[in-house]
Amino acid sequence: MGVRQWVRDALTVVYERRLARALVGAETPCHVGVIVDGNRRWARATGLEDPNAGHRRGADKIATFLGWCDEAGVEVVTLFLLSTDNLSRPEPELTPLLRIIEGVAQDLAAPDRRWQLRPVGALELLPAETAAVLKQAEEATRDRPGATVNLAVGYGGRREIADAVRSLLAEHAERGTTMDELVDVLDVELIAEHLYTRGQPDPDLVIRTSGEQRLSGFLTWQTAHSEFYFTDVYWPDFRRVDFLRALRNYAARQRRFGS
Numbered sequence: 499m500g501v502r503q504w505v506r507d508a509l510t511v512v513y514e515r516r517l518a519r520a521l522v523g524a525e526t527p528c529h530v531g532v533i534v535d536g537n538r539r540w541a542r543a544t545g546l547e548d549p550n551a552g553h554r555r556g557a558d559k560i561a562t563f564l565g566w567c568d569e570a571g572v573e574v575v576t577l578f579l580l581s582t583d584n585l586s587r588p589e590p591e592l593t594p595l596l597r598i599i600e601g602v603a604q605d606l607a608a609p610d611r612r613w614q615l616r617p618v619g620a621l622e623l624l625p626a627e628t629a630a631v632l633k634q635a636e637e638a639t640r641d642r643p644g645a646t647v648n649l650a651v652g653y654g655g656r657r658e659i660a661d662a663v664r665s666l667l668a669e670h671a672e673r674g675t676t677m678d679e680l681v682d683v684l685d686v687e688l689i690a691e692h693l694y695t696r697g698q699p700d701p702d703l704v705i706r707t708s709g710e711q712r713l714s715g716f717l718t719w720q721t722a723h724s725e726f727y728f729t730d731v732y733w734p735d736f737r738r739v740d741f742l743r744a745l746r747n748y749a750a751r752q753r754r755f756g757s
Contacts (some may be wrong), residue, residue: 501513510739517742521570524749527702529568529574533716536559536708536732543553543732550594555603555734564606566741574646574698576618582654585623596624598632599651609633612644618694619653620661644728655718660694662719675714676757695720703748705741707733726753 503618534556541552561575567575579599585592604617619633624632632651666689670680690696700720704713709730713721729736 508679508728508754510603514737514742517739517746519748521742521745521749524745526745527573527705527725527748528572529576529699530572531576531701531704531721532563532679533578533580533704533706533710533714534733535706535710537673537734540732540734547593548626551691552732552734553595553598557598557605558655559734559736560602561605562643563736563741566738568645569611570741570745572645575713576648576650576695576701576717578650578653579651580619580651581715582620582623582657582676583715584644585652599649603631603635603649606647606649607638611639613639613647614642614644615639615696616646616648617650618658619651621652622659624708648698649718650709653694654716655713655748659689659719661694662689665692680712690719693719699722701725703744705729706732707743708737746748 537552537556538549539552540555541549546552554643564575580595584595587595603617605611606613615635615638616633617629617636617673620627621632628651632649635649666684667680669692695717698720701717701724703715703726704721704724705727706713707729709728711728713726717724723746727747729744731737731740731742
């Protein structure tokens with residue numbers, strides 16, 4: 499390690515400690531959503547020919563990030579790993595990515611982990627092997643005491659809302675509810691009860707890495723009142739100091755919930 503790099507690293511540690519101290523007693527988000535973006539661009543920027551090297555490096559970051567969330571007292575984390583649009587990628591590109599995501603689920607479900615995993619997305623659109631790994635991870639971690647970690651795989655915000663309405667209609671049809679009766683009771687809360695994230699608080703803070711400033715269909719319904727934090731850092735390079743900056747930014751905002 500060169501002297502300049504050593505100095506930069508030392509200064510980063512000092513700054514990180516200062517940020518952590520400043521956040522003591524500050525408002526902490528209960529639910530953090532993360533669009534883990536920039537893996538492929540990180541690979542290109544670092545001169546790697548295989549874009550999957552970026553996805554693997556990004557996958558290695560996830561458990562570390564969840565540890566930072568635990569330290570901050572975050573109770574729910576939703577990780578956007580694969581959209582429904584991504585499922586149309588060519589097979590030579592999609593299959594390695596699915597294997598990496600399966601590896602993430604298996605790693606986070608290891609016996610020495612504390613998190614409760616919950617797949618959110620249209621699992622029926624995924625290959626059977628991937629869906630099985632995600633379901634097994636959920637079952638293995640169901641009674642763990644740690645934070646809830648939603649793995650958004652095969653996820654699309656519009657698809658989720660359509661699935662919620664479809665589920666709601668099917669449930670009331672089974673009960674024998676007439677259309678007029680359903681119209682009378684249909685409201686926001688009733689639809690929310692059928693979302694993939696039912697029973698969970700909506701995200702307080704959504705972080706997107708890589709410099710893009712859009713949600714790309716991430717939790718379309720649930721993010722109506724979320725705070726957003728966009729950073730130019732690619733996900734594999736996302737550091738604890740970057741996370742603390744996001745928390746500082748969140749703590750400094752005055753949330754108005756649409757007003």
